[in-house]
Amino acid sequence: MKDFVFHNSTKLxxxxxxxQLVGQESVAYGKKLLLHYGGGSIKESGLYDRVVQSLHExxxxxxxxxxxxxxPRVSLVREGVSLCKEHNIDFILAVGxxxxxxxxxxxAAGAKYDGDVWDFFTxxxxxxxxxxxxxxxxxxxxxxxxxxxxxxTNEDGLYKRATGHITMRPKFAILNPVLTYTxxxxxxxxxxxxxxxxxxERYFTxxxxxxxxxxxxxxxxxxxxxxxxxxxxDPTNYDARAEIMWSGTIAHNDLLGTGRIGDWASxxxxxxxxxxxxxxxxxxxxIVFPAWMKYVYKHDINRFAQFANRVWDVEIDLNNLEKTxxxxxxxxxxxxxxxxxxxxxxxxxxxxxHFEEMAKKGTERGPLGNFVKLYEDDLIQIFxxxx
Amino acid sequence: MKDFVFHNSTKLxxxxxxxQLVGQESVAYGKKLLLHYGGGSIKESGLYDRVVQSLHExxxxxxxxxxxxxxPRVSLVREGVSLCKEHNIDFILAVGxxxxxxxxxxxAAGAKYDGDVWDFFTxxxxxxxxxxxxxxxxxxxxxxxxxxxxxxTNEDGLYKRATGHITMRPKFAILNPVLTYTxxxxxxxxxxxxxxxxxxERYFTxxxxxxxxxxxxxxxxxxxxxxxxxxxxDPTNYDARAEIMWSGTIAHNDLLGTGRIGDWASxxxxxxxxxxxxxxxxxxxxIVFPAWMKYVYKHDINRFAQFANRVWDVEIDLNNLEKTxxxxxxxxxxxxxxxxxxxxxxxxxxxxxHFEEMAKKGTERGPLGNFVKLYEDDLIQIFxxxx
Numbered sequence: 001m002k003d004f005v006f007h008n009s010t011k012l013x014x015x016x017x018x019x020q021l022v023g024q025e026s027v028a029y030g031k032k033l034l035l036h037y038g039g040g041s042i043k044e045s046g047l048y049d050r051v052v053q054s055l056h057e058x059x060x061x062x063x064x065x066x067x068x069x070x071x072p073r074v075s076l077v078r079e080g081v082s083l084c085k086e087h088n089i090d091f092i093l094a095v096g097x098x099x100x101x102x103x104x105x106x107x108a109a110g111a112k113y114d115g116d117v118w119d120f121f122t123x124x125x126x127x128x129x130x131x132x133x134x135x136x137x138x139x140x141x142x143x144x145x146x147x148x149x150x151x152x153t154n155e156d157g158l159y160k161r162a163t164g165h166i167t168m169r170p171k172f173a174i175l176n177p178v179l180t181y182t183x184x185x186x187x188x189x190x191x192x193x194x195x196x197x198x199x200x201e202r203y204f205t206x207x208x209x210x211x212x213x214x215x216x217x218x219x220x221x222x223x224x225x226x227x228x229x230x231x232x233x234d235p236t237n238y239d240a241r242a243e244i245m246w247s248g249t250i251a252h253n254d255l256l257g258t259g260r261i262g263d264w265a266s267x268x269x270x271x272x273x274x275x276x277x278x279x280x281x282x283x284x285x286x287i288v289f290p291a292w293m294k295y296v297y298k299h300d301i302n303r304f305a306q307f308a309n310r311v312w313d314v315e316i317d318l319n320n321l322e323k324t325x326x327x328x329x330x331x332x333x334x335x336x337x338x339x340x341x342x343x344x345x346x347x348x349x350x351x352x353x354h355f356e357e358m359a360k361k362g363t364e365r366g367p368l369g370n371f372v373k374l375y376e377d378d379l380i381q382i383f384x385x386x387x
Numbered sequence: 388m389k390d391f392v393f394h395n396s397t398k399l400x401x402x403x404x405x406x407q408l409v410g411q412e413s414v415a416y417g418k419k420l421l422l423h424y425g426g427g428s429i430k431e432s433g434l435y436d437r438v439v440q441s442l443h444e445x446x447x448x449x450x451x452x453x454x455x456x457x458x459p460r461v462s463l464v465r466e467g468v469s470l471c472k473e474h475n476i477d478f479i480l481a482v483g484x485x486x487x488x489x490x491x492x493x494x495a496a497g498a499k500y501d502g503d504v505w506d507f508f509t510x511x512x513x514x515x516x517x518x519x520x521x522x523x524x525x526x527x528x529x530x531x532x533x534x535x536x537x538x539x540t541n542e543d544g545l546y547k548r549a550t551g552h553i554t555m556r557p558k559f560a561i562l563n564p565v566l567t568y569t570x571x572x573x574x575x576x577x578x579x580x581x582x583x584x585x586x587x588e589r590y591f592t593x594x595x596x597x598x599x600x601x602x603x604x605x606x607x608x609x610x611x612x613x614x615x616x617x618x619x620x621d622p623t624n625y626d627a628r629a630e631i632m633w634s635g636t637i638a639h640n641d642l643l644g645t646g647r648i649g650d651w652a653s654x655x656x657x658x659x660x661x662x663x664x665x666x667x668x669x670x671x672x673x674i675v676f677p678a679w680m681k682y683v684y685k686h687d688i689n690r691f692a693q694f695a696n697r698v699w700d701v702e703i704d705l706n707n708l709e710k711t712x713x714x715x716x717x718x719x720x721x722x723x724x725x726x727x728x729x730x731x732x733x734x735x736x737x738x739x740x741h742f743e744e745m746a747k748k749g750t751e752r753g754p755l756g757n758f759v760k761l762y763e764d765d766l767i768q769i770f771x772x773x774x
Binding site for chain 2: 001002003004005006007008009010011012013014015016018208209211212215216218219220222223226227238239242243246247250255258259
């Protein structure tokens with residue numbers, strides 16, 4: 001087990017109607033608030049009205065910036081930064097899913113920085129401080145509601161890049177499973193894939209003697225798998241929605257990564273795909289992860305066999321561990337497919353035309369991954385396995 | 388799943404030599420520090436010197452109060468409160484195990500209160516604020532290093548009582564598994580029992596649809612069970628010590644109790660025993676828990692069968708779930724016995740002479756437990772099952 005610091009201070013408020021607490025939770029951080037959100041869905045559902053009412057009850061002055069799109073763009077972030085500086089905003093409230101929260105985090109960092117916010121994503125500068133952020137979560141997926149990282153896309157060159165800092169971690173996150181009832185099936189499935197991917201990235205490590213975190217990862221994966229079809233078939237099932245929502249937060253609040261180094265190549269590879277193609281992050285992960293697994297499993301067949309056995313209930317064949325390992329990979333792929341995800345690039349209408357470009361861009365800052373280091377040619381082979 | 392708030396802000400610093408960071412972590416909270424500890428073991432091991440040196444390097448003025456005993460006493464807490472008030476202490480550093488941390492928490496609450504600190508334990512007053520606390524953990528067991536509660540014994544009448552408040556949660560806790568190498572086997576086993584008991588108290592709930600927390604509980608229990616004999620047979624095995632230490636914190640940091648109401652009767656019953664008899668908390672729990680299980684299992688045979696299957700690998704006998712449930716209870720009792728714990732009162736040289744007194748005192752503020760409500764007569768029957 002590696003040394004580590006675990007410090008996740010986000011206050012998680014979980015349950016029905018909890019968005020009514022957003023005003024009293026926010027007011028501790030100031031009276032001038034930027035309300036950040038995506039499209040019109042929160043207005044149609046009435047959530048927007050309830051949030052604004054709760055904020056007004058605390059005499060909070062509300063500034064607004066909507067329009068966040070999936071794979072949030074740096075242009076909107078820059079707009080948010082300007083708004084914050086112009087109006088001396090105290091606090092940013094993100095109402096939405098991972099894209100809105102990530103956009104809010106980038107704004108929060110940019111608001112405390114004199115240069116261009118994209119500097120944080122190129123490595124030209126590092127985040128040192130952020131405006132405080134709060135979250136009302138509507139899409140369980142990214143885990144951004146209690147993580148200290150953000151991923152932003154730069155339209156100029158279609159780069160998708162990540163950065164993070166401890167001050168970026170939301171002060172509070174309100175998680176009401178009822179708010180997820182109206183999510184379309186496809187988006188629900190993308191979220192499920194994303195949270196599973198967050199666990200898988202941590203699960204495949206070279207660190208030995210990480211039994212507790214292995215088992216915690218397996219616990220969360222099994223819970224997600226067991227509840228996935230229920231939420232797709234019965235979208236207003238509170239209990240299943242609650243399991244999925246809570247699992248999505250636990251998947252990415254750092255606990256499952258303590259004492260080990262995760263891989264993260266699949267996320268990076270997916271960022272290259274969704275940086276160019278208009279594909280949801282979860283769908284991209286459903287394509288990349290099985291291909292990545294097929295490419296790297298020989299690096300640690302025991303770990304893949306353990307995964308197959310403990311997560312997918314594949315019986316361990318001691319005389320053929322490779323068979324056990326491969327059965328786990330097959331089950332993973334079949335599961336993603338069963339919840340409506342594409343598992344090949346072809347299913348997502350993505351051809352071979354950018355394989356080399358994506359492989360080149362993806363590795364231009366060095367090889368990807370930690371479980372196995374992947375170079376430009378490895379990425380091309382993984383893209384071919386994902387065809 | 389019940390609504391909940393999860394907010395655990397303790398910064399956990401885990402790994403070899405991390406006590407060297409105690410000065411720089413403490414100085415953020417002020418320059419006048421009360422160093423609180425137990426007996427001479429931290430002086431013999433050199434830990435005391437390393438801690439004091441790290442504090443002095445940050446120009447922290449160190450006041451001292453040693454002498455904490457297992458089942459920490461309110462008399463020493465009162466002494467600590469006086470010291471804090473007299474010297475305007477900013478910060479309390481607990482170096483030790485659960486008793487030292489609990490004592491420090493009580494001092495931290497008393498230092499911010501005009502009345503007698505025992506008021507918090509009788510219900511006469513409630514904690515509203517505390518001095519900040521930090522921890523260097525030497526005994527993984529109580530989970531007090533990131534919990535918001537404390538248990539103190541009043542010598543006057545031998546009452547053992549609990550209280551808690553969010554401000555009681557330590558600001559940081561330093562967890563170095565190497566510091567646990569010198570723990571005697573018996574104390575190691577007591578710690579293992581205590582952390583397992585913290586999970587079991589949460590596991591036995593009447594709340595339905597708590598799959599994620601069930602599985603997280605099972606993950607932690609299996610990890611503790613798998614590493615227990617290793618640390619007893621090979622006390623300087625870093626990896627096993629690390630699994631046990633990290634599991635002890637996770638067992639009691641509130642995560643495993645989210646969305647459910649735990650039971651806690653066994654802890655309360657044990658407090659009655661160790662309030663009168665000089666028995667370690669863990670040893671008392673090893674006696675009480677199997678007896679409690681035998682007394683209540685019929686209340687939810689399915690849950691006990693799930694426990695037997697998932698934690699102890701007992702095959703589920705669908706035609707005789709009671710047999711499955713009882714096998715899990717037997718395995719629990721055998722396990723405690725196998726690590727050197729007493730599992731009957733007799734083994735701890737405790738007779739029947741105080742059964743009625745303990746049952747009466749234990750229930751004088753109402754029935755115990757939530758899974759099954761236990762009254763005075765129930766406690767007597769449990770004591771008889773534990774004979």
